[in-house]
Amino acid sequence: MNTLIEARGLKRYYRRGSETVKALDGVDVSIREGEMVAVLGPSGSGKTTLINLLSCLDAPTEGTLTVAGKSVAGLDEDRLVEVRRGVLGFVFQRFHLLPTLTVTENIELPLTFLGRAPDPKRTQEILAMVGLTDRAAHLPNELSGGQMQRAAIARALMIEPRILVADEPTGNLDKKTGESIFRLFKQLAAKGLAIIITTHNASFGREADRAITLEDGRIVKEERTDAAK
Amino acid sequence: MPTRYLGLALKNLKRRPVRTALTAAGVGLAVAVAVSLGGFVLGYRQAIDKSIEMLGFQVMIMAKGCPYEAATLMLKGGTGLLYLPSDTYRKVKDDPGIEAITPIFVGIAQKEAGGVRDDASQKTFTVLDGIDVPSFVAMKPWLKFKSGAGYSGGKWFDPASKDEVVLGYELAEYEQRKVGDSYYATVTPFGKTDPVRHEFKVVGVLERTGTQDDGTVFLPIDAARDAFNRPKQLTILGLKLKEFNAANMREFENKWLKLPEVQVVSLQQVKTTLVSLVGTAQTMIAAVAVIAVIVALIGVVNTILMSVYERTGEIGVMKALGARRGDIFELIWLETLMICLLGSIVGSIGAWVGAGLVEKAIKSLADLGVSGSIVRITPGVIGWAISGSLALGFFAGLYPAWRAASMRPVDAIGEGAA
Ligand SMILES: Nc1ncnc2c1ncn2[C@@H]1O[C@H](COP(=O)(O)OP(=O)(O)OP(=O)(O)O)[C@@H](O)[C@H]1O
Ligand SMILES: [Mg+2]
Numbered sequence A: 001m002n003t004l005i006e007a008r009g010l011k012r013y014y015r016r017g018s019e020t021v022k023a024l025d026g027v028d029v030s031i032r033e034g035e036m037v038a039v040l041g042p043s044g045s046g047k048t049t050l051i052n053l054l055s056c057l058d059a060p061t062e063g064t065l066t067v068a069g070k071s072v073a074g075l076d077e078d079r080l081v082e083v084r085r086g087v088l089g090f091v092f093q094r095f096h097l098l099p100t101l102t103v104t105e106n107i108e109l110p111l112t113f114l115g116r117a118p119d120p121k122r123t124q125e126i127l128a129m130v131g132l133t134d135r136a137a138h139l140p141n142e143l144s145g146g147q148m149q150r151a152a153i154a155r156a157l158m159i160e161p162r163i164l165v166a167d168e169p170t171g172n173l174d175k176k177t178g179e180s181i182f183r184l185f186k187q188l189a190a191k192g193l194a195i196i197i198t199t200h201n202a203s204f205g206r207e208a209d210r211a212i213t214l215e216d217g218r219i220v221k222e223e224r225t226d227a228a229k
Numbered sequence B: 001m002p003t004r005y006l007g008l009a010l011k012n013l014k015r016r017p018v019r020t021a022l023t024a025a026g027v028g029l030a031v032a033v034a035v036s037l038g039g040f041v042l043g044y045r046q047a048i049d050k051s052i053e054m055l056g057f058q059v060m061i062m063a064k065g066c067p068y069e070a071a072t073l074m075l076k077g078g079t080g081l082l083y084l085p086s087d088t089y090r091k092v093k094d095d096p097g098i099e100a101i102t103p104i105f106v107g108i109a110q111k112e113a114g115g116v117r118d119d120a121s122q123k124t125f126t127v128l129d130g131i132d133v134p135s136f137v138a139m140k141p142w143l144k145f146k147s148g149a150g151y152s153g154g155k156w157f158d159p160a161s162k163d164e165v166v167l168g169y170e171l172a173e174y175e176q177r178k179v180g181d182s183y184y185a186t187v188t189p190f191g192k193t194d195p196v197r198h199e200f201k202v203v204g205v206l207e208r209t210g211t212q213d214d215g216t217v218f219l220p221i222d223a224a225r226d227a228f229n230r231p232k233q234l235t236i237l238g239l240k241l242k243e244f245n246a247a248n249m250r251e252f253e254n255k256w257l258k259l260p261e262v263q264v265v266s267l268q269q270v271k272t273t274l275v276s277l278v279g280t281a282q283t284m285i286a287a288v289a290v291i292a293v294i295v296a297l298i299g300v301v302n303t304i305l306m307s308v309y310e311r312t313g314e315i316g317v318m319k320a321l322g323a324r325r326g327d328i329f330e331l332i333w334l335e336t337l338m339i340c341l342l343g344s345i346v347g348s349i350g351a352w353v354g355a356g357l358v359e360k361a362i363k364s365l366a367d368l369g370v371s372g373s374i375v376r377i378t379p380g381v382i383g384w385a386i387s388g389s390l391a392l393g394f395f396a397g398l399y400p401a402w403r404a405a406s407m408r409p410v411d412a413i414g415e416g417a418a
Helices: A047-054 A077-084 A103-114 A120-130 A145-158 A175-190 A202-207 B006-015 B017-053 B067-076 B087-092 B133-139 B169-175 B221-228 B246-256 B267-310 B312-320 B325-353 B355-365 B379-405 B409-413
Strands: A003-016 A019-032 A036-040 A062-067 A088-091 A163-167 A194-198 A210-215 A218-224 B059-063 B098-110 B125-131 B164-167 B182-187 B196-205 B216-220 B236-241 B262-266
Touching: A003 A047, A003 A194, A019 A047, A019 A194, A019 A218, A036 A047, A036 A175, A036 A202, A047 A062, A047 A163, A047 A194, A077 B312, A077 B325, A088 A145, A103 A120, A103 A145, A120 A145, A145 A163, A145 A175, A163 A175, A175 A194, A175 A202, A202 A210, B006 B017, B006 B325, B017 B267, B017 B325, B017 B355, B017 B379, B059 B246, B087 B098, B087 B236, B098 B133, B098 B221, B125 B182, B125 B221, B164 B169, B169 B196, B182 B221, B216 B221, B236 B246, B246 B262, B262 B267, B267 B312, B267 B325, B267 B379, B312 B325, B312 B409, B325 B355, B325 B379
Parallel strands: A036 A194, A036 A210, A088 A163, A163 A194, B125 B216, B164 B196
Antiparallel strands: A003 A019, A003 A062, A210 A218, B059 B236, B059 B262, B098 B125, B098 B182, B098 B236, B164 B216, B182 B196
């Protein structure tokens, strides 16, 4: 299967006054099509930092990174956005739906940015896939946390990305709801989408195809799980 | 600028209706001031032009004195009259450069208490114009008699009569006089102390002209001279030159300034004087408008910046979802323009509705030397104000939009550990 993301010696240092925080300190990862990778590790270990780099939201201090065939290390935001557009879908811990837009409007918004016209049929399909058909016209504040996260996933899927990135997508949800979201991710991965998620939930790690554990900005464990095909 | 972010921008503005409304109100206020000023500049010029045009003559010969005062008198009616010897007319009238000339004797009558309504705001005097009908009417061919019940048979008086008058439209309305009615005027003859009450017969009522003529009583020039006991005087000679241009005017002026008692005033000069006098007031209003605009501008920038900061996370998310710098810029900029557009529409409507009040206020502050409407809010003025406000929005939006567009998604979303 094709490699979508290839990172070598990835480093991300933050300067905080005179001191340098080595949030990520030399990480090698590669992610293939249809693969679901969980990033585990204690708080502050660099999970968010890593996932931001892999998804081109942030630029590495050092190292090489190729995303969907493009070398992205050293690019500025104006170039990174071009790499993200149409390739990467995002799901956030705090959902981040636009509060003034209905579910339908929210999930069609990324199409506007890409200059594509929404296709109502496609919107319906995706709403059905995440189980929100009957909430299409609701505003985000009329939804439960789980529903909001489903809407956010629908929004990410709308552009038919090749990679879905989710930073603690279940962090603000209860256990049961979190599990249902996680199952949704597994279904999507089964359809060929590459998914990277960070989580504190070790059982999710075991259910992903691969689990990477970070500590102090380095990979301390990388396991191919039983779930891997 | 047709744009796909219109709906989104609108929704963002509706999110904080009070803040949006207050900011737009600030813009509206500035626009209202600007529109009123524009309407004043325009309306005043037109009022002067019209008043001058409706005098029928381009040049006046009058007794030496303040030309501004004299001009105001002619345009609007007033007191403080100076008189010329009546033979000035005889001397001047055969000048070959003259196309038409008419002598006018202006006198002021005390207000006759017989008026139906006598409120304090009304003038306490009435202007009596003694005229020579044929030459006067030649200058003002538009003068017509009112017709209809009570007004039929309106005509000019017999030049030899001593007790016939023709009333201007407004005066007749105000005094409720019709053809055949009596009109009383109280006049203090020159050199006497006791006022004399005259009874005149109304032989005609003029149609509305929109000028000072509407408030004037016309009578034969000799009758007026008699009444005021100035048998050998006149107030003004109204003239039309065969060819009116600067050179002819100068030549004409030089020729007749030789008469010791007269001054020659071109209405073009009068206009320039009036416009420049009022220009001072207009500059002051303009200063207020500029301040209002600056305040509104700061308000708009502040509001939009605040809303940008409040929505930092959202902006970051939109960027993560594929929005380019230009998309965010456009969105924020549109919001700014929409506030300015809203404000300018509200302000224009306000100014339009309030034009009457503005006019009253201006008139109460200063004597502008013309009668009639001096604030004219035209589509053109409103168009300028709205475009101006959008142009300001264009600049006001630049900085906030640039700030928003330059946010990096990681920093903006802020879900990291930081
Ligand atoms: N913008 C920043 N400036 C300075 N230091 C930062 C910044 N972002 C993250 N860090 C530091 O980098 C390290 C890794 O942070 P990161 O957010 O990647 O951890 P994480 O594994 O996602 O933690 P959590 O599980 O709490 O989300 C931490 O020590 C954090 O303090
Ligand atoms: Mg994190």
